[in-house]
Amino acid sequence: xxxxxxxxxxxxxxxxxxxxxxxxxxxxxxxxxxxxxxxxxxxxxxxxxxxxxxxxxxxxxxxxxxxxxxxxxxxxxxxxxxxxxxxxxxxxxxxxxxxxxxxxxxx
Amino acid sequence: xxxxxxxxxxxxxxxxxxxxxxxxxxxxxxxxxxxxxxxxxxxxxxxxxxxxxxxxxxxxxxxxxxxxxxxxxxxxxxxxxxxxxxxxxxxxxxxxxxxxxxxxxxxxxxxxxxxxxxxxxxxxxxxxxxxxxxxxxxxxxxxxxxxxxxxxxxxxxxxxxxxxxxxxxxxxxxxxxxxxxxxxxxxxxxxxxxxxxxxxxxxxxxxxxxxxxxxxxxxxxxxxxxxxxxxxxxxxxxxxxxxxxxxxxxxxxxxxxxxxxxxxxxxxxxxxxxxxxxxxxxxxxxxxxxxxxxxxxxxxxxxxxxxxxxxxxxxxxxxxxxxxxxxxxxxxxxxxxxxxxxxxxxxxxxxxxxxxxxxxxxxxxxxxxxxxxxxxxxxxxxxxxxxxxxxxxxxxxxxxxxxxxxxxxxxxxxxxxxxxxxxxxxxxxxxxxxxxxxxxxxxxx
Numbered sequence: 001x002x003x004x005x006x007x008x009x010x011x012x013x014x015x016x017x018x019x020x021x022x023x024x025x026x027x028x029x030x031x032x033x034x035x036x037x038x039x040x041x042x043x044x045x046x047x048x049x050x051x052x053x054x055x056x057x058x059x060x061x062x063x064x065x066x067x068x069x070x071x072x073x074x075x076x077x078x079x080x081x082x083x084x085x086x087x088x089x090x091x092x093x094x095x096x097x098x099x100x101x102x103x104x105x106x107x
Numbered sequence: 108x109x110x111x112x113x114x115x116x117x118x119x120x121x122x123x124x125x126x127x128x129x130x131x132x133x134x135x136x137x138x139x140x141x142x143x144x145x146x147x148x149x150x151x152x153x154x155x156x157x158x159x160x161x162x163x164x165x166x167x168x169x170x171x172x173x174x175x176x177x178x179x180x181x182x183x184x185x186x187x188x189x190x191x192x193x194x195x196x197x198x199x200x201x202x203x204x205x206x207x208x209x210x211x212x213x214x215x216x217x218x219x220x221x222x223x224x225x226x227x228x229x230x231x232x233x234x235x236x237x238x239x240x241x242x243x244x245x246x247x248x249x250x251x252x253x254x255x256x257x258x259x260x261x262x263x264x265x266x267x268x269x270x271x272x273x274x275x276x277x278x279x280x281x282x283x284x285x286x287x288x289x290x291x292x293x294x295x296x297x298x299x300x301x302x303x304x305x306x307x308x309x310x311x312x313x314x315x316x317x318x319x320x321x322x323x324x325x326x327x328x329x330x331x332x333x334x335x336x337x338x339x340x341x342x343x344x345x346x347x348x349x350x351x352x353x354x355x356x357x358x359x360x361x362x363x364x365x366x367x368x369x370x371x372x373x374x375x376x377x378x379x380x381x382x383x384x385x386x387x388x389x390x391x392x393x394x395x396x397x398x399x400x401x402x403x404x405x406x407x408x409x410x411x412x413x414x415x416x417x418x419x420x421x422x423x424x425x426x427x428x429x430x431x432x433x434x435x436x437x438x439x440x441x442x443x444x445x446x447x448x449x450x451x452x453x454x455x456x457x458x459x460x461x462x463x464x465x466x467x468x469x470x471x472x473x474x475x476x477x478x479x480x481x482x483x484x485x486x487x488x489x490x491x492x493x494x495x496x497x498x499x500x501x502x503x504x505x506x507x508x509x510x511x512x513x514x515x516x517x518x519x520x521x522x523x524x525x526x527x528x529x530x531x532x533x534x535x536x537x538x539x540x541x542x543x544x545x546x547x548x549x550x551x552x
Contacts, residue, residue, distance in 0.1 A: 015201060020223045020230045051140060055144055059149060080416065
């Protein structure tokens with residue numbers, strides 16, 4: 001059992017690990033989706049292919065010139081090589097002229 | 108939504124906008140998915156791409172040595188419980204004095220970070236391991252084991268960030284080396300049951316460390332649909348292993364026999380194989396192989412490509428008498444693994460139906476995976492849907508451990524969570540004055 005002071009009181013510390021994250025600003029949002037290129041990222045689970053198909057169809061109503069880079073271009077974001085894949089995305093986005101990305105969805 | 112929002116904080120983007128997928132697509136028709144995307148998701152996606160979210164400044168947190176509360180035992184526990192720090196059971200209050208006692212059993216500096224872990228991007232420090240060891244009811248001399256577990260937690264190969272995924276697998280800690288006896292870990296009857304302070308408190312420590320150091324909290328970052336209570340530490344019976352003529356798990360994991368090691372691996376489920384009958388391996392192994400094969404269901408997704416290729420690591424635990432009967436007949440541990448590879452099999456139709464229909468982790472058939480060179484030919488030696496295929500890619504993927512009641516002919520089979528909790532082992536480093544200090548502890552009146 002742990003020690004306590006003579007008056008039966010315990011002085012205790014915070015049990016959590018120190019947060020070491022670097023808070024990062026979000027990318028600037030787009031002024032329009034018209035003519036923009038949007039990447040699709042998917043973990044190949046739970047019908048994300050159907051979700052993206054429906055999203056493409058719905059967004060086309062308002063932004064007929066939006067361009068998509070399919071999830072097929074990148075592979076699963078939740079596979080054995082997920083760390084390498086995620087690390088490669090900034091360069092891949094540059095190469096593909098990507099303006100924005102949508103990532104889905106669950107595990 | 109809640110998990111996405113909570114996780115985005117740990118990724119350093121607390122204002123990352125999230126759009127809702129209504130319900131669960133796995134329980135919806137394509138038409139329902141389309142309707143939900145049209146009516147709900149699409150508008151949120153467009154807003155998220157076009158409207159800049161407000162900046163969010165995270166509130167400051169206490170420093171490691173800050174006293175956050177002063178009170179009696181009940182008050183401390185109430186305070187910790189209200190803040191999700193105790194996992195539902197009373198904790199031992201982590202006072203500076205008690206933490207320092209733990210720290211005296213390691214030569215490492217208290218503020219040394221062993222790595223940063225998700226989901227909350229928190230540092231696994233020697234200090235934080237000691238704090239949670241105190242809280243879990245460990246003894247100070249367990250500290251070298253806790254440090255090794257911290258190193259294992261921070262190893263990217265283990266993949267601790269997946270510990271909140273929905274199947275809810277639990278980590279098994281496997282202990283090897285003379286430290287088993289030095290710290291009085293149980294390695295005989297009742298293995299994996301609570302009842303021995305070393306096994307139980309170190310098992311609880313792991314769950315508290317996942318909660319407080321990594322940041323896995325139910326209803327937030329931990330989305331396990333079902334869980335188990337934490338697993339108490341499994342210590343191998345190294346005397347029995349030697350009598351079987353085998354090497355301990357530590358050697359299988361790349362260390363020398365006699366090294367003190369911890370191995371962590373994340374297991375989805377397991378079951379006992381009681382009353383293994385026979386006095387030869389040939390008589391015993393068919394039942395064991397049958398039990399090992401039956402334990403693996405959807406988890407074969409980690410073998411055949413549904414979720415990964417060749418990352419499934421099932422475990423068979425043999426009681427000492429079983430291991431010695433097999434070993435004395437001249438079978439090595441590798442022979443046991445080879446037998447399991449050849450005989451712990453499952454029908455091809457079951458694997459393909461499971462992946463492509465039941466759980467929708469699509470592989471488009473085993474033949475395709477073999478043709479693409481992702482799986483060995485053993486997975487497609489004919490077109491017969493009833494052919495039996497392995498549950499792992501190679502014999503070494505099986506783990507074989509020895510523990511439990513020395514004279515019961517029972518075994519235990521675990522299946523595994525693939526690369527979402529891949530086996531990782533670390534050497535346990537004891538402080539310079541270890542032997543003398545243990546002797547002093549043992550001689551206490």
